[in-house]
Amino acid sequence: MATKPAAKRPNDLMGLSNDEYDRVLAILGREPSHTELGIFSVMWSEHCSYKSSKKWLKTLPTTGDRVICGPGENAGVIDIGDGDAAIFKIESHNHPSYIEPYQGAATGVGGIMRDVFTMGARPIANLNALRFGDPSHPKTRQLVSGVVHGIGGYGNCVGVPTVGGETNFHSSYNGNCLVNAMTVGLARADRIFYSKAAGPGNPVVYVGAKTGRDGIHGATMASAEFNEDAEEKRPTVQVGDPFTEKLLIEACLELMETDAIVCIQDMGAAGLTSSSVEMAGKGGLGIELDLDKVPMRESGMSAYEIMLSESQERMLMVLKPERQAMAQKIFEKYELDCVTIGKLTTTGHLVLKRHGKVEADMPVQPISEQAPQYDRPWKPTPKKPVIAAQDVPSHDPATALKTLMASPDLASRRWIWEQYDHLVRGHTVQRPGGDAAVVRLPDLKKGLALVVDCSPRYCAADPEVGGMQAVVETYRNLSAVGARPIAITDNMNFGNPERPEIMGQFVGCIEGMRLACEALEYPVVSGNVSLYNETNGQAILPAPVIGGVGLLEDVDLTVDIAFKDAGQAIIIIGETEGWLGQSLYLRELCGREEGAPPPVALGIEKRHGGLVRAMIEGGMLSACHDVSDGGLLVALAEMALAGNRGFDLTVPKEDDTPPLHAWLFGEDQGRYIVTAADGEAVLQTAHRVGAWAFRIGQTRADGSLTLDGRALISIKDLRAAHEGWLPSYMAQET
Amino acid sequence: MKAKVHVTLKNGVLDPQGKAIGHALDTLGFKGVGDVRQGKYIEIELAEKDRAKAEAAVKQMCEKLLANTVIENYTVELVG
């Protein structure tokens, strides 16, 4: 470090380490003012600086034919043809949601939408990935209720359909729930807005809601673990106002139709600080703000408070001077503030004035360029033994199926998605409940397939395999609806990175993701990192949540998971070895969370994905579903429920067919179940490309399920078990 | 006995409802309307005859259910 530790340092370094404080002294050549220290503190928080993760994030593939803009901007942008672009990102709101589930989740949705429309896209779909503690934990029910209510409350009001998501329960989330929200937007490829400032002298304009003392230091909170008194030290929670957000979307998009905007950036974590520093920093410019001009809803706010406030529904932009009046008029129509609060300068400094006094005067570039970067020590996760099917007890298939289908991780999520408006905008082709949501584009021809996925139990057991599996599962889900997987966004949810085991999980997951993205030509275009998801030293199961986006050139060709007709061939694509390590069967029926997770063969994933897509495009399939959690029989049961028709299943009598319970419930990767009127044609096509495909049965006219000719269970019973769990669990809500 | 509970947002917490109401009053032509805040008002019939006990119980209800003490304050008043 350049300077010796100063003799005098403030008692409260606001979360900065001693070394980091020294760095501040070196940059400024003097002691920071209170406001300046606050700015360094939030900008160098884990949340804003990615100081523990950047080294590893950089290894991910981020380019490709269809990538218009990869990580580094507010959201990623991909080319979807015909001059259209899809813009998307996922973001976590874990800590706020644990403290105040409704507002935490709601503001998470609001925040990620701003990241997307700030780039010029109209948000067309939202998704969310949720992780809650054990259902029997006293806090779980209330968190589920509040989070779901909050996501719906915000998304429904702004009129963006929430079309998909995933929800898991595990005791490791008892003290740290995960709330990851994803937004997908649509823009013209030549009308994308970035955050790089240009043009010294240009006005810096604040639009949207007024600033209050909401969530000051939220970014720092997201960068620290909880301890027992966290619930006491609650910072002011941000309250969302979806109505204002809706107006802000319309006003911004209307202004974006014109040539007024030089650059624009939402005020997310670290509010006015990060937006102004990032804009100026990217443009290599200075920025001067008169904080007295900031619209405020509380009196007596200090420079520090104004800069660090995380009030919601606000944006910062640089306008062409001659367009200010026009912008003003648009925002007036929507009854939103639109105020010039400063200008760009050539000084390279951020200068803040409040009541005529300079409260900060600091060089912009070093705030990001000299931000601390850590190569934290990490320890690889020890490999787990492979569990042989013979060593796992076999349970009656019908009982096992019913148990699994009613288990917290596999039970129907209808209770959740029916609280989300998933139909508004009138383009939802595949509603929640299938493999991926499909949203039609306004041209009525193309469609986007959207999904979020992650299996934390695999990641905990073997981070590399788990990271890889999360990526391929989204790839499979998109392929299963006939979409070409284009790119992903990722939300890395982990524990405390200062612990080498946790850092090892992070490094392993990233490596697995890297390998999968490279092999599948499926780059990462945006993402988010949430560390310190830990309470009293108890870390969460690592959750690198992947949000996948796929393209359907002809949306009418998509297929869903529902059985359609009686007597159709049921074919499995992909080999079944009967892998039970880390399976839900092992956990739910044998009470064991053990073993190595199923391996992922990237070449096979790619081949099978391509095959399924080609068959869907060729109109050969009537239904398609990937096989994942719970294995083959669970996948078949889901298809039966969706189509309200049963099936006859025949176990192959091959030499290498695994024991029945492993064949039915093993979680081998790379598999799809498809149905077709012409089963022979499917088998031939599959065999032609060297894919493993086997006819395992046929659909029925009625609602019974049979296994080798013996009755298994009726659809009615199955439905009652599957649909019953979550509503009856939540009915005990107080 | 009846408990009258008021649940209001803490100072400084954004009140989108209050804001919208204030704005609407303005549009309707009411002049001189300043800050508007909206809260909840809950009436609870209680079997309890003992005032002190009733008050303690209702406070507990507020802490546990009626108010979200992260962002809200509450007051309890007993009548009858």
Added chain:
Amino acid sequence: MKAKVHVTLKNGVLDPQGKAIGHALDTLGFKGVGDVRQGKYIEIELAEKDRAKAEAAVKQMCEKLLANTVIENYTVELVG
């Protein structure tokens, strides 16, 4: 001056929120809880100095906007 407005549901109007609160209190183990009704509590800052005028204005606000008199009653109280 500040106006405190209470808007409550008329007798006979279904109050699903109140019912749910009553049910939840019961589940939480609070005994002897009878009817629960939820209403709104609105505070309005007023520039008006004249009490009578202020009261008249707030009553108008209630009639026009704050309450739906098909289902709701309101009361106005002025302080300060």
Added chain:
Amino acid sequence: MKAAVVVFPGSNREHDIVDAIERSSGQKAQLVWHSERDLPKVDLIVLPGGFSYGDYLRTGAIAAHSPIMSEVKKRAGQGVPVLGVCNGFQILCESGLLPGVLLTNASLKFICRNVGLKVEHSDSLFTRRYNAGDVLSVPVAHGMGNYFADPKTLDTLEGEGRVAFRYCTAEGEVNAEGNANGSARNIAGIFNAKKNVLGMMPHPENATDPKLGSISGKPLFDALAEALA
């Protein structure tokens, strides 16, 4: 058919309605911002779904006072057909064009799914392409669709044949099980006395395209397009 769709701050299904109208009539409806005091000369006025003013205070209450609403009331009085869907229905009730109010769903939850809907009367401009007793499948998407009116008002509505739709099971049973939100007498939509104003909670506009599930809502727009051509 020339139609105007009124957009309030917070409306969010205006384009869904515009699309549905276009599917049936081939014509694009005109969007009119709520602060206008004048409406173009049109054959149909629609108040779309959404969350005008965030549903704050009471659903529809603030929008009911928007400048445009005096003109909507005037036109309705002159007999111009007015359709209010979801938030539009809520606004019509708050503005007094239709009786009753919409309370929070009995479940206290927002609900988005297809529901059964029984056509009660086919003798209106809106419902003439249906037969009384038809059972439709139409999505709802609302948190406050629980129709309430005092018994006398309900009796009047029934007596004058002004109940347009009722919630029912998929099999057409009008009962508690089929009641999506706790509405009085399963009422999902009502007419004004002259039957030129229809308010309904379900979204017929989201059931007009075979690619998106049901087309149960299309006859409503077909009927309007035909009558107002």
